[in-house]
Amino acid sequence: MEKRKRNLETICIQAGWQPENGEPRVLPIYQSTTFKYSTSEQMGRLFDLEEDGYFYTRLANPTNDAVAAKICELEGGCAAMLTSSGQAANYYAVFNICSAGDHIISAATIYGGTSNLFTVTMKKQGIDVTLADPDASEEEIEKLFRPNTKAVFGETIANPALVVLDIEKFARLAHKHGVPLIVDNTFATPINCRPFEWGADIVTHSTTKYMDGHAMAVGGCIVDSGNFDWEAHAEKFPGLTTPDDSYHGIVYTERFGKKAYITKATAQLMRDLGSIPSPMNAFLLNIGLETLHLRVPRHCENAQKVAEWLDAREDVAWVNYPSLPGNPYHALASKYMPNGSCGVISFGLKGGRAAAAGFMDRLKLAAIVTHVADARTCVLHPASHTHRQLSDEKLVEAGVDPSLIRLSVGIENVEDILADLKQALE
Numbered sequence: 001m002e003k004r005k006r007n008l009e010t011i012c013i014q015a016g017w018q019p020e021n022g023e024p025r026v027l028p029i030y031q032s033t034t035f036k037y038s039t040s041e042q043m044g045r046l047f048d049l050e051e052d053g054y055f056y057t058r059l060a061n062p063t064n065d066a067v068a069a070k071i072c073e074l075e076g077g078c079a080a081m082l083t084s085s086g087q088a089a090n091y092y093a094v095f096n097i098c099s100a101g102d103h104i105i106s107a108a109t110i111y112g113g114t115s116n117l118f119t120v121t122m123k124k125q126g127i128d129v130t131l132a133d134p135d136a137s138e139e140e141i142e143k144l145f146r147p148n149t150k151a152v153f154g155e156t157i158a159n160p161a162l163v164v165l166d167i168e169k170f171a172r173l174a175h176k177h178g179v180p181l182i183v184d185n186t187f188a189t190p191i192n193c194r195p196f197e198w199g200a201d202i203v204t205h206s207t208t209k210y211m212d213g214h215a216m217a218v219g220g221c222i223v224d225s226g227n228f229d230w231e232a233h234a235e236k237f238p239g240l241t242t243p244d245d246s247y248h249g250i251v252y253t254e255r256f257g258k259k260a261y262i263t264k265a266t267a268q269l270m271r272d273l274g275s276i277p278s279p280m281n282a283f284l285l286n287i288g289l290e291t292l293h294l295r296v297p298r299h300c301e302n303a304q305k306v307a308e309w310l311d312a313r314e315d316v317a318w319v320n321y322p323s324l325p326g327n328p329y330h331a332l333a334s335k336y337m338p339n340g341s342c343g344v345i346s347f348g349l350k351g352g353r354a355a356a357a358g359f360m361d362r363l364k365l366a367a368i369v370t371h372v373a374d375a376r377t378c379v380l381h382p383a384s385h386t387h388r389q390l391s392d393e394k395l396v397e398a399g400v401d402p403s404l405i406r407l408s409v410g411i412e413n414v415e416d417i418l419a420d421l422k423q424a425l426e
């Protein structure tokens, strides 16, 4: 992997849009579906992927590309694409290398939406998933691999279970079986953890969360490290290593080398499925990224104080925050994200499910919203909101206690956040 050449703070501000002489300093919003060419011959070469250039925004747009390039550099990757949502990012990341008859292994502790995507929707498309206990031993997880297994998936910090993934363990297992490790790095962000440095091959994001950071634009991103050798496992990945009939027989790995995976995702999946972000949303995401390095440490600092405060209270039954000493994932969090984990805490009240509802209704500063990881403190009860499709059994499997309150600590003054929690508890 190429070494990162500049620091994260500088990348947040400077990467992506690189204006030429006389061009706008600020990333322009190319709010255009289409791009003009002088000759039909030129346009033809673009369609054949023989030349780089924009022709239709579903396939590529300069605003979107600039923002993808910034996230790519933050993660230390070699190519990236934006999608219209985090859901689309995870779907494309897996579907780009799987088809009907294939199988994937995913950590069981993942976001509810991703869990539905894998276990319900992708299952209908003929892709089978096995959910693995992320804390199981390598021997146990190893037993889940099949000849048709094509990828391993996990979240750096699971939403909302806050289980920290042992990235090196999962990467080792995936590579031993000739498949890539895909890591959803939404909660940690590249400010706190860069999964490629620990062996992950592909990183996904719901940029809707900390990257946007202001709850303005739903979006997603896929970044490829360029490290996985598709040709060494060519029989497993025919979509990348044999001719694509829908593109005049191009073989992605031959033509695009390290960019094969992202080129296929763009030229084939985005062409056919079309989940692009609007240039306007990419522009808003870029503004969020410019302060990611300032906001993430503040989220973590506030969350640490709130977690310690909750932990010391009599009416709180339990607190789950990976950066809290005594947390089962403290050691993994210290290893993979030594500067802090995230701003999200989960906890349960001694009064259980009923007490949770009363507490949430009394909050004034913290709003009840279906969102996490933006500047404003907010709160959610997954069992009655995001995860309500899951049975109690499935909830527990996903690491979600039915009494669990998910608190996303914002970047307000922490004393005001604590005062709000206090009045609501009392």
Ligand SMILES: *Cc1c(COP(=O)(O)O)cnc(C)c1O
Residues within 6 Å of the ligand: 085, 086, 087, 088, 090, 111, 113, 114, 155, 158, 159, 184, 186, 187, 205, 206, 207, 208, 209, 218, 219, 220
């Ligand atoms: C929110 C979230 C998603 C889904 O992203 P959307 O942008 O809401 O589609 C996927 N993974 C994780 C970890 C998330 O928190």
